[in-house]
Amino acid sequence: MQTKNRTYVLVLVISFLLGYIDCFSQANTEATDWKESESEYHSRMKEWNDARLGMFLHWGVYSTYGGEYQGTDYGKEAHGNASAEWIYLRANIPDEEYRKAARNFNPVQYDPAEWVKMAKDAGMKYIVLTAKHHDGFALFDSKASDWNIMDASDYKKDLIKGYVDECHKQGMLVGFYYSHNQDWFHHASPRQAPHPQSMEYNEFVKIQLKELLTQYGKIDILWFDTPNNEHIEFNRLCVSMVRKYQPECIINARIGSNLGDYVGGGDRAVVEPGKQGYKESIMTMRLNWGYDRNDDFWKSSDELITLVSQSVCRGSNFMLNIGPTPLGTFPPEDRSRLKALGEWMEINGEAIYSTEGSPFPKEYSWGSFTFNPETRRVFLHLYSWTGGNITADGIDSRIAKAYFLDNGEILEYNQDGVSNNLKISLPVVSKDKRLRIIALELEGDLVTDPVKGPDYIPPRIYHLNFKKIVGTIKKLDNCEFEIQGNLVAVKDGIDIYQENETTVKLSLNDHVRYRVNKNGEIIRTLGFDLYEDEKYAVVYSPNPDEPILEIITLLEDAK
Numbered sequence: 001m002q003t004k005n006r007t008y009v010l011v012l013v014i015s016f017l018l019g020y021i022d023c024f025s026q027a028n029t030e031a032t033d034w035k036e037s038e039s040e041y042h043s044r045m046k047e048w049n050d051a052r053l054g055m056f057l058h059w060g061v062y063s064t065y066g067g068e069y070q071g072t073d074y075g076k077e078a079h080g081n082a083s084a085e086w087i088y089l090r091a092n093i094p095d096e097e098y099r100k101a102a103r104n105f106n107p108v109q110y111d112p113a114e115w116v117k118m119a120k121d122a123g124m125k126y127i128v129l130t131a132k133h134h135d136g137f138a139l140f141d142s143k144a145s146d147w148n149i150m151d152a153s154d155y156k157k158d159l160i161k162g163y164v165d166e167c168h169k170q171g172m173l174v175g176f177y178y179s180h181n182q183d184w185f186h187h188a189s190p191r192q193a194p195h196p197q198s199m200e201y202n203e204f205v206k207i208q209l210k211e212l213l214t215q216y217g218k219i220d221i222l223w224f225d226t227p228n229n230e231h232i233e234f235n236r237l238c239v240s241m242v243r244k245y246q247p248e249c250i251i252n253a254r255i256g257s258n259l260g261d262y263v264g265g266g267d268r269a270v271v272e273p274g275k276q277g278y279k280e281s282i283m284t285m286r287l288n289w290g291y292d293r294n295d296d297f298w299k300s301s302d303e304l305i306t307l308v309s310q311s312v313c314r315g316s317n318f319m320l321n322i323g324p325t326p327l328g329t330f331p332p333e334d335r336s337r338l339k340a341l342g343e344w345m346e347i348n349g350e351a352i353y354s355t356e357g358s359p360f361p362k363e364y365s366w367g368s369f370t371f372n373p374e375t376r377r378v379f380l381h382l383y384s385w386t387g388g389n390i391t392a393d394g395i396d397s398r399i400a401k402a403y404f405l406d407n408g409e410i411l412e413y414n415q416d417g418v419s420n421n422l423k424i425s426l427p428v429v430s431k432d433k434r435l436r437i438i439a440l441e442l443e444g445d446l447v448t449d450p451v452k453g454p455d456y457i458p459p460r461i462y463h464l465n466f467k468k469i470v471g472t473i474k475k476l477d478n479c480e481f482e483i484q485g486n487l488v489a490v491k492d493g494i495d496i497y498q499e500n501e502t503t504v505k506l507s508l509n510d511h512v513r514y515r516v517n518k519n520g521e522i523i524r525t526l527g528f529d530l531y532e533d534e535k536y537a538v539v540y541s542p543n544p545d546e547p548i549l550e551i552i553t554l555l556e557d558a559k
């Protein structure tokens with residue numbers, strides 16, 4: 001009896017292993033067929049790298065929720081602080097309900113020609129659109145399952161096809177975001193265990209990648225996300241699919257296991273200065289990637305222009321995100337920012353496209369620079385300039401001419417004969433609030449001296465994040481109060497409280513939202529009284545000057 005059982009188990013294990021090996025051996029043969037030389041690699045990367053500016057689009061069934069479910073703002077309170085596109089998982093929305101949301105995802109105002117034109121007018125040269133995000137919903141016609149725009153929604157038109165066709169028509173590089181690792185909907189990967197490794201899931205991914213890579217013509221970028229680096233064979237399988245069907249296509253670093261063609265920064269962060277190689281920084285216009293009705297934390301046009309300039313000075317592409325509405329439009333705030341960026345790029349694009357970043361690991365107090373090796377021009381980006389003369393230590397080339405890029409105004413400069421130390425005379429006060437750029441025509445090649453380079457260490461450029469504290473209100477005085485309690489952090493999707501108690505001083509403001517949590521049911525209220533010694537959950541933004549109150553929830557029943 002015992003032996004029989006053991007044999008049975010053994011047979012099962014072996015057949016599983018055989019299937020397992022078989023599944024990946026195919027991937028490996030596909031992968032080994034593909035080789036390229038160093039120079040082929042650089043020429044494959046060139047157009048994307050020269051493009052410098054791209055548009056990221058997060059769009060799907062989650063957009064219909066606008067970041068909110070049953071009164072809770074998942075765009076501010078969830079793990080990662082900005083997870084409107086994570087709402088299915090974070091709010092634990094029942095499958096049947098999310099299926100209904102998909103049915104009602106009916107983007108009748110979607111006009112890909114207009115989307116691509118807006119990107120183009122903003123100076124962007126590539127777009128990456130979520131073909132499938134973590135919720136597993138395919139915006140394309142897929143035979144892999146019925147969880148897609150043709151079968152699960154009443155819209156019944158392939159959203160990806162219109163997008164790709166327009167990109168091709170308007171000369172825009174086309175990219176797909178494809179969540180390869182997390183798929184909360186797929187049966188082989190229940191949503192609480194989001195790292196799929198089953199063979200069934202591998203087959204599913206193979207079908208979908210083949211569809212994306214063969215149904216639409218040339219695809220320039222495959223943008224994978226949230227990798228598990230240990231799933232090397234699975235990551236290789238995804239790479240091999242891309243190489244097989246679209247050998248010129250570029251793969252981002254978030255494929256995992258060091259298999260990508262270029263490096264990315266963190267989430268909503270500009271890469272650090274000084275490193276060589278192909279890079280990309282990604283950034284949101286407000287907090288969230290996906291559309292969020294309650295997210296009014298817009299970066300200004302000037303902030304966004306500065307971020308573009310800073311990342312290009314660091315030798316990095318910059319991809320700016322928009323979360324289109326469930327109807328398929330760009331919110332007006334996005335449009336106005338795209339317009340401002342486009343106007344600036346129209347004038348200053350020469351300092352952005354086809355440039356290299358500064359080789360120095362530090363920056364100047366006034367900014368940094370880019371260099372175009374073909375036209376032999378250096379561009380000084382004055383993003384932190386507050387007025388007055390500047391020096392550009394470490395740029396040792398002889399200069400033939402210096403002028404403002406926006407109006408051509410010739411600038412006086414001097415270089416001392418020995419070290420060529422460059423000083424440029426500028427007005428005492430900077431009149432223009434838009435970021436200005438100085439072009440330098442060089443007499444020869446760019447010569448830089450790493451020893452004499454700039455010595456200003458810029459602060460890390462990353463996105464403001466929200467914090468959440470749960471505690472009791474103390475020292476309540478009119479609009480001002482203190483809350484004393486424990487900060488909430490999230491680990492493996494679960495709220496955990498920091499052990500040390502903290503006190504945060506806050507005051508009520510115009511955009512704060514109040515809520516009452518009655519036995520788990522969250523009710524929004526308009527008029528709201530704060531009580532001393534009652535327990536509250538408070539979401540605030542940790543601004544350097546003073547923390548700003550965002551959401552306050554009374555946790556127990558009010559008196």
Ligand code: JFZ
Nearest residue numbers: 058080085086225226265266267289
């Ligand atoms: C991921 C997604 O989970 C998110 O929804 C969005 O699509 C974003 C672009 O990518 O989020 C990440 C991925 C990586 C990091 C942070 C957030 N990271 O490396 O810091």
